[in-house]
Amino acid sequence: MLWIAQRASAAVLALCVAVHLATVIYAVQGGLSAAEILARTRGNAAGFAFYSLFVLAVTVHAPIGLRSVLIEWLGWRGRSRDLFLLIFAAALAWMGMRAAVGVFA
Amino acid sequence: MKKESSYWVFMVHRVSGIALAAFLPLHFWVLGNALQLDSFLAWTEQPLVKLGEWAIVLALAAHLGGGLRVLALEFLPWRDWQKGLAAAAAALALAVGLALALAL
Numbered sequence: 178m179l180w181i182a183q184r185a186s187a188a189v190l191a192l193c194v195a196v197h198l199a200t201v202i203y204a205v206q207g208g209l210s211a212a213e214i215l216a217r218t219r220g221n222a223a224g225f226a227f228y229s230l231f232v233l234a235v236t237v238h239a240p241i242g243l244r245s246v247l248i249e250w251l252g253w254r255g256r257s258r259d260l261f262l263l264i265f266a267a268a269l270a271w272m273g274m275r276a277a278v279g280v281f282a
Numbered sequence: 283m284k285k286e287s288s289y290w291v292f293m294v295h296r297v298s299g300i301a302l303a304a305f306l307p308l309h310f311w312v313l314g315n316a317l318q319l320d321s322f323l324a325w326t327e328q329p330l331v332k333l334g335e336w337a338i339v340l341a342l343a344a345h346l347g348g349g350l351r352v353l354a355l356e357f358l359p360w361r362d363w364q365k366g367l368a369a370a371a372a373a374l375a376l377a378v379g380l381a382l383a384l385a386l
Contacts, residue, residue, distance in 0.1 A: 184356070184357075187349050190346075190349070191346060191350055191353070194346045197342075198342065198343060201382070202378070202382055211320040214319070235306065239302070239306065246296065246300060265303075268307060269306060272307055273306075273310050275314040276311075276313035276314045276316075278314075279315065279316040280313055
């Protein structure tokens with residue numbers, strides 16, 4: 178289950194990250210200002226939908242990836258690890274959606 | 283001891299993943315405070331912060347390249363492509379890193 182979730186979220190993220198990297202490289206040319214960014218993003222429904230999907234995929238992908246690291250490098254097993262990862266996932270989802278709303282809504 | 287190229291690709295994938303997991307909450311926090319963005323953007327003009335930005339974008343590109351390699355190895359039938367895919371992943375990461383370095 179986790180294996181499939183990690184691969185499925187990876188496939189979504191591959192597309193999201195490629196688009197995000199291209200956007201970042203395009204956007205930083207000539208410097209950044211908050212007004213300039215927000216003028217382009219505020220009210221952009223497609224941008225909001227895209228980054229909501231991005232946040233959802235990251236919320237699935239990052240905790241599962243960290244789980245392997247915690248097991249293999251720290252030997253952290255049991256319920257405390259899973260509780261930590263659940264809190265991490267919830268924090269990513271909440272902060273990520275707060276960011277998407279802040280930039281696009 | 284000489285390690286296989288696939289070992290180094292694995293290590294880059296893992297370390298870049300850890301870096302991204304640590305960076306994301308900070309990234310989201312800053313974007314969530316969008317109205318105070320200009321004071322933050324002024325802070326990011328420092329050379330060390332620029333270097334950090336470049337490193338995290340490189341980590342993202344490297345993690346993407348390494349992840350595409352994993353997906354290809356697991357879901358595509360051929361195996362002889364391993365070295366070619368490792369090289370392609372490294373090339374993609376470097377290309378994005380160079381592009382950002384030029385753009386900054």
